[in-house]
Amino acid sequence: MSFINYSSREINCKIVYYGPGLCGKTTNLQYVYRKTNPDQKGKLISLATETERTLFFDFLPLALGDIKGFKVRFHLYTVPGQVFYAASRKLILKGVDGVVFVADSQIERMEANMESLDDLKINLAEQGYDLDKLPYTVQFNKRDLPNVAPVENMNKLLNPRNIPCFEAVAVTGPGVFETLKNVAKQVLVELKKHY
Amino acid sequence: MSGSDLVMYEEEFGKIDEELQRLYIQTNAKVVFLVDKNGQLIASAGETHDIDTTSLASLTAGNIAATGGIARLLGEKEFTILFHEGEKDNIHISLIGQRIILVVIFDSRSSLGLVRLRVKKVSEALTRIFNDIAAKSEREKSEGKIDESPFAEISDEDIDNLFR
Numbered sequence: 179m180s181f182i183n184y185s186s187r188e189i190n191c192k193i194v195y196y197g198p199g200l201c202g203k204t205t206n207l208q209y210v211y212r213k214t215n216p217d218q219k220g221k222l223i224s225l226a227t228e229t230e231r232t233l234f235f236d237f238l239p240l241a242l243g244d245i246k247g248f249k250v251r252f253h254l255y256t257v258p259g260q261v262f263y264a265a266s267r268k269l270i271l272k273g274v275d276g277v278v279f280v281a282d283s284q285i286e287r288m289e290a291n292m293e294s295l296d297d298l299k300i301n302l303a304e305q306g307y308d309l310d311k312l313p314y315t316v317q318f319n320k321r322d323l324p325n326v327a328p329v330e331n332m333n334k335l336l337n338p339r340n341i342p343c344f345e346a347v348a349v350t351g352p353g354v355f356e357t358l359k360n361v362a363k364q365v366l367v368e369l370k371k372h373y
Numbered sequence: 374m375s376g377s378d379l380v381m382y383e384e385e386f387g388k389i390d391e392e393l394q395r396l397y398i399q400t401n402a403k404v405v406f407l408v409d410k411n412g413q414l415i416a417s418a419g420e421t422h423d424i425d426t427t428s429l430a431s432l433t434a435g436n437i438a439a440t441g442g443i444a445r446l447l448g449e450k451e452f453t454i455l456f457h458e459g460e461k462d463n464i465h466i467s468l469i470g471q472r473i474i475l476v477v478i479f480d481s482r483s484s485l486g487l488v489r490l491r492v493k494k495v496s497e498a499l500t501r502i503f504n505d506i507a508a509k510s511e512r513e514k515s516e517g518k519i520d521e522s523p524f525a526e527i528s529d530e531d532i533d534n535l536f537r
């Protein structure tokens with residue numbers, strides 16, 4: 179649910195990073211934060227536990243530039259991936275314009291990935307959204323680790339529709355901006371259809 | 374995408390701004406602002422320069438979302454007013470209609486009673502304005518005014534330029 183303000187000439191869009199616990203959602207936002215010019219970003223807010231696990235959400239506002247005289251802002255959110263924070267995840271999906279699903283590439287996390295993807299679909303459906311119709315990008319994160327599943331297998335399990343997917347190493351950066359750019363683009367294209 | 378995007382027009386924005394300015398003065402508050410339930414700042418009045426309103430907006434919406442979740446667990450519809458008391462500053466958060474959040478930050482120059490009273494008054498006015506906006510946005514959509522929208526002509530290049 180984007181917010182278009184003709185008075186201040188701004189468009190605000192909400193992008194949510196979803197995925198199982200420890201897959202690297204927060205790390206994605208931290209990398210984007212580190213690599214963005216100070217004048218293009220607000221504070222990175224993290225509501226986290228003492229052990230740095232996301233408790234409610236992370237939030238990063240980005241102002242990337244103008245389109246047709248409108249300032250385009252993206253509000254990036256992450257959900258808490260741990261299973262027992264289910265209620266919070268639902269709240270954060272409210273009003274979402276685009277979703278990034280961050281999958282953990284380690285073989286032993288495949289089941290957690292699939293569970294999280296199911297959880298995402300259910301939570302979206304509860305709010306009347308259909309993942310197949312929403313701007314949506316998949317990221318296979320932690321490609322630097324030795325025990326990763328082949329992309330082909332992950333695609334079969336997590337991306338049957340073959341939508342855009344990106345291999346990433348969120349700690350060092352490869353794939354992070356490619357992912358964001360892709361989902362942002364889809365969000366803007368969607369906006370164009372509606373307005 | 375759901376069809377309920379929030380669109381703000383110049384005319385209504387002016388009215389909202391007027392209401393907020395009045396509330397700010399009448400309550401003797403430090404800052405007042407309006408946020409939509411998804412955490413996007415709509416308008417503000419007062420001493421906003423030393424406050425990070427973007428972060429505040431997102432956290433306020435998170436706060437309302439969390440208490441709304443608690444309310445539903447308890448079988449309540451929603452808690453429409455939240456109040457947090459600090460050592461110096463206090464924050465009064467209230468829901469307007471179903472999707473707008475009004476926030477008043479005040480210190481000892483004001484009082485909870487005064488804030489409550491004025492918030493109640495301005496809520497009615499704001500509800501009317503937001504209803505007008507919703508009606509107008511529906512009308513424009515059905516009249517096909519969307520052709521004139523600035524977004525109809527977004528090009529791939531425009532989008533790529535954002536990420537230079």
Ligand SMILES: Nc1nc2c(ncn2[C@@H]2O[C@H](COP(=O)(O)OP(=O)(O)OP(=O)(O)O)[C@@H](O)[C@H]2O)c(=O)[nH]1
Nearest residue numbers: 199200201202203204205232258259320347348349
């Ligand atoms: N090797 C490696 N480690 C990563 C990568 N991305 C994230 N990590 C590490 O994985 C751990 C968890 O990352 P977070 O970003 O906190 O995970 P999260 O998805 O936000 O987890 P929750 O908040 O619990 O949902 C951290 O120790 C990160 O440094 C990666 O690409 N490669």
Ligand SMILES: [Mg+2]
Nearest residue numbers: 203204231232
């Ligand atoms: Mg996290």
